[in-house]
Amino acid sequence: MTIRWGSYKVKNLYDEMLRASGRPRPAAQTLCSYLRALKDEDIEEYKLAAESAIHVMGVTFTVYTEEEGSIDRAWPFDIIPRIIDKKEWQQVEAGLKQRVQALNLFIDDLYHKQHIVKDNIFPAELLKDSKNFRPECVGVNPPLNIWAHICGSDLVRDKDGTFYVLEDNLRVPSGVSYMLENRLVMKRLFPEMFDQCNILPVDDYPSQLYDTLAALSPRPGDQPEIAVLTPGIFNSAYFEHAYLAQQMGAELVEGSDLIVDKNDVVYMRTIEGLTRVDVIYRRIDDLFLDPEAFQSDSLLGVPGIMRAWKAGKVALANAPGAGVADDKVVYAFVPDMIKYYLDQDAILPNVPTYKCIDKQEREHVVEHIHEMVVKPANESGGYGMLIGPQASKEEREKFVNLIRRDPRNYVAQPMLTLSTAPTLIGNRVEPRHLDLRPFVLSGKQTIVTTGGLTRVALRKGSTVVNSSQGGGSKDTWVVDMETV
Amino acid sequence: MLSRVANKIYWMARYLERAENTARLINVNTHLLLDFPKRVKLGWEPIIDITSRKDNFYSLYEEADERSVIRFMVTDLRNPGSILCALNMARENTRNIRDIIPREVWEQVNALHLTAKTNARSVQTQRHRYDYLRSIILGVQTISGMLAGTMTHDAGYDFLRMGRNLERADMTTRIVDVRSATLLPDMSEALSPFENLQWVSVLKSLSAYQMYRREMRLRISRSDVLKFLLQEERFPRAFYHAICQVHNCLESLPSNEKTLLLITKLQQKVQNSKLGAFDQEKLHEFIDELQLGVIKIHDSINKTYF
Numbered sequence: 001m002t003i004r005w006g007s008y009k010v011k012n013l014y015d016e017m018l019r020a021s022g023r024p025r026p027a028a029q030t031l032c033s034y035l036r037a038l039k040d041e042d043i044e045e046y047k048l049a050a051e052s053a054i055h056v057m058g059v060t061f062t063v064y065t066e067e068e069g070s071i072d073r074a075w076p077f078d079i080i081p082r083i084i085d086k087k088e089w090q091q092v093e094a095g096l097k098q099r100v101q102a103l104n105l106f107i108d109d110l111y112h113k114q115h116i117v118k119d120n121i122f123p124a125e126l127l128k129d130s131k132n133f134r135p136e137c138v139g140v141n142p143p144l145n146i147w148a149h150i151c152g153s154d155l156v157r158d159k160d161g162t163f164y165v166l167e168d169n170l171r172v173p174s175g176v177s178y179m180l181e182n183r184l185v186m187k188r189l190f191p192e193m194f195d196q197c198n199i200l201p202v203d204d205y206p207s208q209l210y211d212t213l214a215a216l217s218p219r220p221g222d223q224p225e226i227a228v229l230t231p232g233i234f235n236s237a238y239f240e241h242a243y244l245a246q247q248m249g250a251e252l253v254e255g256s257d258l259i260v261d262k263n264d265v266v267y268m269r270t271i272e273g274l275t276r277v278d279v280i281y282r283r284i285d286d287l288f289l290d291p292e293a294f295q296s297d298s299l300l301g302v303p304g305i306m307r308a309w310k311a312g313k314v315a316l317a318n319a320p321g322a323g324v325a326d327d328k329v330v331y332a333f334v335p336d337m338i339k340y341y342l343d344q345d346a347i348l349p350n351v352p353t354y355k356c357i358d359k360q361e362r363e364h365v366v367e368h369i370h371e372m373v374v375k376p377a378n379e380s381g382g383y384g385m386l387i388g389p390q391a392s393k394e395e396r397e398k399f400v401n402l403i404r405r406d407p408r409n410y411v412a413q414p415m416l417t418l419s420t421a422p423t424l425i426g427n428r429v430e431p432r433h434l435d436l437r438p439f440v441l442s443g444k445q446t447i448v449t450t451g452g453l454t455r456v457a458l459r460k461g462s463t464v465v466n467s468s469q470g471g472g473s474k475d476t477w478v479v480d481m482e483t484v
Numbered sequence: 485m486l487s488r489v490a491n492k493i494y495w496m497a498r499y500l501e502r503a504e505n506t507a508r509l510i511n512v513n514t515h516l517l518l519d520f521p522k523r524v525k526l527g528w529e530p531i532i533d534i535t536s537r538k539d540n541f542y543s544l545y546e547e548a549d550e551r552s553v554i555r556f557m558v559t560d561l562r563n564p565g566s567i568l569c570a571l572n573m574a575r576e577n578t579r580n581i582r583d584i585i586p587r588e589v590w591e592q593v594n595a596l597h598l599t600a601k602t603n604a605r606s607v608q609t610q611r612h613r614y615d616y617l618r619s620i621i622l623g624v625q626t627i628s629g630m631l632a633g634t635m636t637h638d639a640g641y642d643f644l645r646m647g648r649n650l651e652r653a654d655m656t657t658r659i660v661d662v663r664s665a666t667l668l669p670d671m672s673e674a675l676s677p678f679e680n681l682q683w684v685s686v687l688k689s690l691s692a693y694q695m696y697r698r699e700m701r702l703r704i705s706r707s708d709v710l711k712f713l714l715q716e717e718r719f720p721r722a723f724y725h726a727i728c729q730v731h732n733c734l735e736s737l738p739s740n741e742k743t744l745l746l747i748t749k750l751q752q753k754v755q756n757s758k759l760g761a762f763d764q765e766k767l768h769e770f771i772d773e774l775q776l777g778v779i780k781i782h783d784s785i786n787k788t789y790f
Contacts, residue, residue: 055594055598233576233579238579242582243582246582246584246587251486251489252489252584253486254488256488257486257488268486269486269488270485270486270487271487271490271639271789272485272738273738
């Protein structure tokens with residue numbers, strides 16, 4: 001059975017490829033006809049080719065389970081790309097730039113004069129309880145006054161097709177390597193599509209990242225020594241750490257490769273002795289970064305690295321403490337921040353968010369818990385969430401108790417109907433929900449990836465797209481319809 | 485270059501070389517046994533002896549029969565020297581340095597590990613064994629070729645070649661040691677056909693047969709085989725050649741004085757000995773000294789750079 005668009009129904013939601021009438025969106029027209037012309041054997045062949053490419057390239061992620069420890073899995077990949085018209089994308093891009101700019105101003109403000117608190121825009125008690133506010137960072141001036149150099153924001157579309165920001169990841173967002181790898185696989189599989197459509201390239205990211213990092217060097221003029229600091233091969237994103245280091249020509253280091261001397265300079269151990277390091281793209285969470293400053297039992301970190309950073313002898317990206325804006329409660333204030341710092345209206349809307357710390361909003365959440373998605377403020381990877389409509393009665397009650405016990409730690413959002421895109425299930429196309437994670441680089445200039453990583457929930461009806469919970473990914477094509 | 489990275493490259497090369505050598509060894513033994521009459525009991529135990537894993541083996545198996553030895557040497561993950569284990573370790577080391585080595589190499593190491601694992605069963609049947617082992621040897625050779633052709637020949641490449649050559653030197657001495665022990669020392673007279681066959685097998689386990697013939701153009705004789713495998717400068721699997729390679733690599737590395745001195749001593753020891761005059765016991769002692777030399781060089785590299 002070949003791909004028949006006639007049996008693919010779009011009902012009461014937004015589909016990325018087809019309109020409700022069943023006709024393809026203009027940017028997806030070429031792809032739709034191309035897919036329709038494929039025979040069963042072709043589809044099978046493409047699927048196999050994609051699988052083997054991914055296997056051989058060693059594109060894996062690590063899943064943690066209690067029984068087995070960590071295991072490598074190939075990252076499930078769907079060969080049907082997700083298509084976005086360039087005109088629409090430019091709006092999203094502008095929105096993301098605006099958002100990240102405001103977030104950086106916010107973080108810098110919090111670690112200095114805290115105007116936004118004094119002006120009663122952001123409540124002081126939220127700051128007091130924030131798990132990711134680092135008193136150690138107060139008064140520090142990172143280069144260019146930027147704290148979140150790399151940000152990954154998750155976007156979703158609701159029924160009517162509007163893009164919403166679901167959350168901002170300002171600590172150590174991952175996924176960009178999959179975006180780059182997916183494109184590589186697609187170019188191997190469908191070279192003719194890249195001939196026929198005007199698909200904008202994504203490959204520039206590693207050099208943009210390099211430039212962003214290099215600009216932070218405390219020794220301007222010299223060629224900076226840049227290192228990617230990884231927790232090691234058992235981290236779920238190790239593949240990405242190695243990949244980015246390789247693509248940038250930077251050293252991939254582990255904590256034990258680095259030492260900080262008494263003059264607060266960071267060195268790496270090499271076969272020639274010690275070499276100074278200028279910029280560290282750290283992929284280790286704040287609390288594990290420096291056993292001297294944070295968790296003293298951390299084996300992953302580098303003792304003294306906070307000293308070196310505060311003394312301005314080394315640049316860290318993202319800066320320690322940047323995660324304060326990563327909080328899902330803080331998220332609810334982003335539109336206010338944009339207004340406050342930039343005097344602009346947010347281009348990209350937030351998903352309406354109820355803050356459980358507010359009594360009225362909390363009661364609303366408890367009453368409507370069966371319609372809500374409840375999220376803890378500081379978890380990532382989809383852990384510790386409640387999806388109201390799909391949860392059992394016990395699970396809902398459990399969350400009501402959790403919320404009442406620690407209201408500051410929870411927010412709730414109405415259940416959105418996420419957009420879908422045709423996804424190959426067996427040899428048929430079926431709609432599956434998806435989201436989009438673009439990456440934003442902030443340095444001397446702000447750069448947004450073209451598209452981003454599209455994550456797709458492979459289980460029917462599911463909206464959980466995380467790789468650790470049955471998600472897969474698609475290549476994201478931003479198609480330019482104007483230049484031919 | 486990071487010390488940790490140099491260490492990983494070195495071990496990646498050692499483990500790959502180990503997998504290849506083991507595959508060669510088993511391949512040749514399989515063929516050798518087919519040529520021998522049933523009453524000659526060569527068997528599979530020498531393979532265990534060569535890799536010095538007798539204790540390990542007998543703690544897991546009762547008898548050194550074909551099935552057990554092959555299993556132990558190829559697929560048993562409880563043997564740290566098995567092909568699968570070596571490839572596993574090679575892969576883990578490579579994984580750690582995938583930002584350093586060319587991407588195709590990582591893909592190839594990954595693919596080789598995958599094939600070795602997936603087809604592991606086929607090695608138990610004699611009919612499929614050759615193909616399996618050949619795929620391992622070819623796989624490793626492909627990786628070596630890719631590295632030679634696509635990796636910058638910088639310090640990292642030096643560590644790679646040092647790892648490969650030290651492992652090779654070590655394996656060559658082991659093969660010579662164990663295989664010669666079961667043979668009578670010949671003093672000039674032609675060997676009996678079967679002894680002859682076994683010397684041929686020694687050469688073949690090191691892919692040295694053809695090169696030996698070109699070089700020596702004589703009947704196979706013990707002293708010539710020993711000379712070729714231990715003292716020949718131009719044959720890549722000869723002991724002397726391998727340590728000369730390590731010498732070359734070290735010359736371009738920093739703080740190399742101590743290790744270079746050790747190598748020079750070992751080179752002199754090999755070249756100045758009259759191998760033909762050694763009886764089996766003497767040869768065994770001599771080989772012990774060579775192996776000790778290799779270990780010392782390894783320790784010195786380890787201490788200086790890692």
